[in-house]
Amino acid sequence: MKVKFKNSIHNELISIFGKDNVLIDQHQLYVYSHDCSNIRSKNIKKPFAVVFPIDVYQVQKLVLLANEKHLSLVARGIGTNHVGSCVCLNDSSIIISFIKMDKIIKINPINLTVEVEPGVVVENLQKELGKQDLFFPPDPSNQKVSLIGGAIAQSAGGPRGFKYGTVKDYVLNLEVVLPNGEIIETGKNCHKNVEGYNLTQLFVGSEGTLGVITKATLKVIPQSEANNVILIYFETIDEAANAVCSIISHHIMPSVLELMDNNTLKTIEKFKPSGLKTQYEACLLLEVDGFASTIAQQCETVKTLCYNNNAKDVIISQNDEEKEKIWIARRSSFACCTKLAPNVIADDFVVSREFIPLAVKTIQNICKKHGIIVCIMGHIGDGNIHPNYALDLNDENEMNRFNACRSEIIDEIIKLKGSITGEHGIGFEKAKYIEKSIGSVNIQLMKSIKNIIDPKNIMNPNKIFK
Numbered sequence: 001m002k003v004k005f006k007n008s009i010h011n012e013l014i015s016i017f018g019k020d021n022v023l024i025d026q027h028q029l030y031v032y033s034h035d036c037s038n039i040r041s042k043n044i045k046k047p048f049a050v051v052f053p054i055d056v057y058q059v060q061k062l063v064l065l066a067n068e069k070h071l072s073l074v075a076r077g078i079g080t081n082h083v084g085s086c087v088c089l090n091d092s093s094i095i096i097s098f099i100k101m102d103k104i105i106k107i108n109p110i111n112l113t114v115e116v117e118p119g120v121v122v123e124n125l126q127k128e129l130g131k132q133d134l135f136f137p138p139d140p141s142n143q144k145v146s147l148i149g150g151a152i153a154q155s156a157g158g159p160r161g162f163k164y165g166t167v168k169d170y171v172l173n174l175e176v177v178l179p180n181g182e183i184i185e186t187g188k189n190c191h192k193n194v195e196g197y198n199l200t201q202l203f204v205g206s207e208g209t210l211g212v213i214t215k216a217t218l219k220v221i222p223q224s225e226a227n228n229v230i231l232i233y234f235e236t237i238d239e240a241a242n243a244v245c246s247i248i249s250h251h252i253m254p255s256v257l258e259l260m261d262n263n264t265l266k267t268i269e270k271f272k273p274s275g276l277k278t279q280y281e282a283c284l285l286l287e288v289d290g291f292a293s294t295i296a297q298q299c300e301t302v303k304t305l306c307y308n309n310n311a312k313d314v315i316i317s318q319n320d321e322e323k324e325k326i327w328i329a330r331r332s333s334f335a336c337c338t339k340l341a342p343n344v345i346a347d348d349f350v351v352s353r354e355f356i357p358l359a360v361k362t363i364q365n366i367c368k369k370h371g372i373i374v375c376i377m378g379h380i381g382d383g384n385i386h387p388n389y390a391l392d393l394n395d396e397n398e399m400n401r402f403n404a405c406r407s408e409i410i411d412e413i414i415k416l417k418g419s420i421t422g423e424h425g426i427g428f429e430k431a432k433y434i435e436k437s438i439g440s441v442n443i444q445l446m447k448s449i450k451n452i453i454d455p456k457n458i459m460n461p462n463k464i465f466k
């Protein structure tokens with residue numbers, strides 16, 4: 001980009017956002033050329049600038065500027081996605097950081113809704129709602145830092161997905177700045193709405209490729225009265241999976257149904273000792289919730305069913321401290337994996353629940369064959385498996401083995417009619433696999449939708465598909 005043109009754009013950005021809300025320092029821009037995907041690619045560029053809007057009209061002015069000057073726009077929450085969804089792929093990209101649009105605009109306890117700006121931290125939203133005994137269930141494991149705009153654009157999930165669904169199930173209405181600068185609402189702040197096509201769901205999970213979300217109305221529910229956390233150990237993954245089926249068929253809907261494999265247990269114990277039993281192949285982390293009077297009964301039923309399915313140990317938490325200790329261990333699992341090798345790549349697959357043992361064993365075997373360290377955890381209730389591969393991205397030989405390993409795993413998941421992502425999205429990193437999974441007709445349809453909404457390809461170009 002020519003220096004004169006660059007300077008004139010910088011000046012226009014400063015006139016829209018003010019000097020304090022525009023970053024152009026090269027060192028600071030370097031930070032924004034990464035996200036949690038760890039991707040190394042010569043296609044990834046430093047952004048040309050980062051801007052921090054404080055309202056929708058600043059975003060609108062930016063979109064109009066991008067149209068006029070042929071710039072690309074990449075919306076960014078806090079950059080914790082695992083698939084390169086918010087890295088820049090050309091040197092005329094501007095990152096829109098939403099950290100300054102962080103207001104909880106209105107909690108409506110009558111309608112059971114909350115209106116938020118995209119920069120609200122997910123955990124802060126939950127805490128504020130909790131003060132009114134309200135609950136927003138989606139809980140990406142990094143909810144302490146991730147922003148609601150990122151969670152909506154990525155259609156994030158988390159451990160509570162099995163009983164409560166994921167972000168997509170809670171979005172009623174979005175304010176979006178379209179690529180042509182128009183500001184629309186995709187729906188109404190109502191719990192039911194079938195006015196034509198479901199535009200809201202089109203934008204949920206679209207990874208910032210169709211427009212910029214500047215406000216959201218979310219559904220909330222009453223907080224359950226009580227809960228408890230149970231850890232259950234098994235000698236095989238099959239036994240753990242059988243226990244899960246047995247629990248569900250006895251009409252217990254745990255609010256959380258998580259699986260950790262032996263490598264995950266060992267890795268957590270190595271770096272964040274939490275008293276987990278590392279001699280077992282599989283551990284279920286279960287949370288039950290509901291009226292206080294039902295919790296002890298639910299725990300006892302779960303315990304009996306698990307022992308009937310060959311559980312080796314069932315530990316029911318006795319107090320809040322014990323519950324919190326278990327949750328800290330689970331939420332530390334990714335951080336612990338990062339200590340096994342210089343880098344970690346977090347993966348995300350979904351299979352129909354009956355294929356969980358087969359899928360887990362297949363991933364373990366393929367990784368073993370290629371010499372790749374893997375810790376597998378997942379939201380087993382949803383059939384959602386997260387292998388975390390620990391490796392060195394600078395080791396060419398290891399990366400070649402990893403790429404072969406990953407391709408093989410993806411082929412097997414597709415053979416099982418599974419999905420190559422349940423919550424992390426496609427981004428830049430999985431774009432090479434999506435056609436294999438969903439087929440060329442679906443890809444063409446998606447590309448046509450993108451082309452109608454964003455004919456100049458301004459919004460987060462070259463993500464989801466090439």
Ligand SMILES: Cc1cc2nc3c(=O)[nH]c(=O)nc-3n(C[C@H](O)[C@H](O)[C@H](O)COP(=O)(O)OP(=O)(O)OC[C@H]3O[C@@H](n4cnc5c(N)ncnc54)[C@H](O)[C@@H]3O)c2cc1C
Pocket residue numbers: 035036074075076077078079080081082085086098118139140141142145146147148149150151152153154155156157158159206207208209211212213214334335423424460
């Ligand atoms: C340790 C760890 C644990 C995780 N656990 C989970 C989990 O349990 N479940 C899960 O689903 N995910 C999980 N993730 C993945 C990721 O954190 C989530 O997808 C998260 O919701 C992303 O939020 P973010 O604020 O970091 O968004 P970013 O990574 O900054 O952005 C994500 C996408 O949203 C787009 N975007 C952001 N804001 C907007 C906006 N206002 N308008 C339009 N597009 C926008 C970006 O362009 C990008 O495509 C985890 C990640 C980490 C690092």
